[in-house]
Amino acid sequence: MTAEVWITGIGLVSSLGEGAGPHLAALADPAFPPVLDRDSFAPCTIHPLPALPFEAQMPRRDLRQMETWQRLGVYAAGLALDSAAAKPLAAEIDLMVAAGGGERDVALDQAILTELAAVPEAERPAWLNQRIAGGLRPTLFLAQLPNLLAGSITIVHGVARSSRTLMGMELAGADALRLALSRVAHGGSAMTLVGASLNPSRWDELMTYGTAGLNWQAEWLPVAQRPAPGGICLGGLGCFLLLEEAGHARARGATPFARLAHVGTGMAQRQGQDTATASAAGLLAALRDRLRPGAAVLSAASGAAATAEEAAFLASTGAGPARFTADVLGHGVEASFPAAIALAALQTQAGLAPQTLVSGFGAWRGEALGLVEAV
């Protein structure tokens, strides 16, 4: 027998701003025009972050130690703790973060690309060593340590009972939620703060997804309307949720946004019979008894090739029509599935949907299904 798990805290920040208001309004409008930046990373389009009052959640001295990805995550984590009135309990909260690589010094990278042409071939290795070692600010661009978002959340907010960072694109975000849900449901944690953040204004990220041909480089279109093979438009996204055992929440008088009833994940190789649809069908089997006909559907589909497959799969479930979160948020990679769960919980709390099926087929691999219900 496992315990019921509630979402008692939500911190959500995107190109639309922060909190329930702008996000629910955007989801409710099928023709909502997203916030786009077509020029800064052309030919890629991104959904840029607005200016955010980071100092409301972290001291200036900490702010200076972090690049945008970490600031955004620490900020969203603080909002989640505040919304759950849980900051005083931080030392007893477990932390689960989904991260991509730590940020690189893109300005240094760019300078090297420009200067390298003038360096004779034979001298390049020694020149590169000197240029990188001399140019990198040691404490800021720690691409080797993706766990420093979690580390910064511990430093700034004091979340300390345990700290685990998952990697692996969209699936990392979904699995962070799955593991956190399991741990709370089985009594391994009373409260787990779980989430991720993505800074879209990063050439290094765009280049990495470029290696798999995942970037959408034509005029922006809603994700389900992008012709094959589609592609992603990165979106700035910070999302953290506080998962709490229901009895623990009741005892301290915390109000739930919603119940996180289920998260399941899989990874098809997407070759031959091992399709994303088959993987998702396996995940759906675990929900069959629980999923109600006409349940609301939020899809964190990326816009890449699997989006068409995900749309077709969702249409076959008997649930309601799908709303694609990336149409308003852009693709938040690690943060995309947690954000879709957060949006489902906000819709639930607003009385818009008693039950929401949340799905996410990763841009390259990884499939996830979640179920959010009214308490």
Added chain:
Amino acid sequence: MSQTRAIAVTGIGLVTPLGFGVADSWAALLAGKSGVRPITRFATDNLKTRFAASVMLPAESGGRFVSAADRLHAYAGMAAEEALAMAGLGGRGGFPGPLVLGMPPIEVELPDRLALLARAETPDYAGLTTAAVQPGLADRTLMMAAPSRLAARFGTRGAPISLTTACATGVTALQVAMEAIRFGEADCVLCISGESSIQTEALIRFSLLQALSTRNDSPETASRPFDATRDGFVMAEGAACLVLESAAHAKARGAKPMGWVLGGGEFADGFHRTRANPDGSTIVTAMQRALDDAGIAPGQVDYINAHGTSTPENDKMESAGIHAVFGATPPPVSSNKSSIGHSISASGAIEAVFSLLTIRDGMLPPTINYTTPDPAITLDVVPNVARAARVQRVLSNSFGFGGQNSCLVLGAEPESGAP
């Protein structure tokens, strides 16, 4: 603590700078050998540190570039093959449980960047991004590629989990694997942790944190945990695999566990991004939580497999923390890193395997390069020579950048006092 909380280990596999495989690695460790050598994989001109404990693959001969992602796959794959053969489980690519993988972050490495630059229309990120679409490149640049390839190769079930908690990664992976079994979500887990970050940029990043030894004139003596003249850690590579099973699953298929994971504990440190709280208070909590989870008292620990990185800060802090938990006369403490360096993401798992071998063979591996005692460290560090001892339970410590502190308790048997 009930027996069902202990997790059986039925297979182990190792790739270390001392050798490919458990037998070679363990024999060299007990013999007090060093796996630290000058770096030959890439040019080290103008670098402050020019040595490491690399694991060189045959495919790298002649200076051929093999990416960190491909090396991770190779090391992790070898360790897993060995562990699965020992466990007699999951042959022919059909492991009946999930994969939990501890790994370093993967990125588009310098040689690949330069190759993209050569193809790019403009020498900038826009040019590189447009030139980046190349068959096969994503397999060594996407973070999800390594777990996906390993999951496919070994036929593990469900989505593979990949974790990073810096220097504590190997222990975190084992904790997540242990929880999957304790929560009844899996009967067995293929738990692998690998490290393959000895590449130019990663070396420079750690060097700039002033974390690395610069003893370039004597690489094999550079890793000297607890010694008064220690000056930093030595980057290392390798992988370890542990096949974990519930006691019931192992028993049902007639598998004899070679050891047990009795418990784990963790606590995050909010002191500083890349430094631990020097008073050791955080690691004390992590050690105590591990002992509590295992259901044992400090006096029941026979040996401590230290984090022991050879940095001035860690070893002093760890010594203080051990004394706080174990009192004036703690059990013997040694650091495998003196021989194999610090294989960041893999070290916790490699040291868990060495801890199980310590129990199995009754031999404490030495802390080599211990020549000048540090007056601030009053531990029995098993200096320089392996020692025979009866060992029933080991505490293995892993403390990492980002305030990560995780400890494991390993044992010969599930706790005998259990109900």
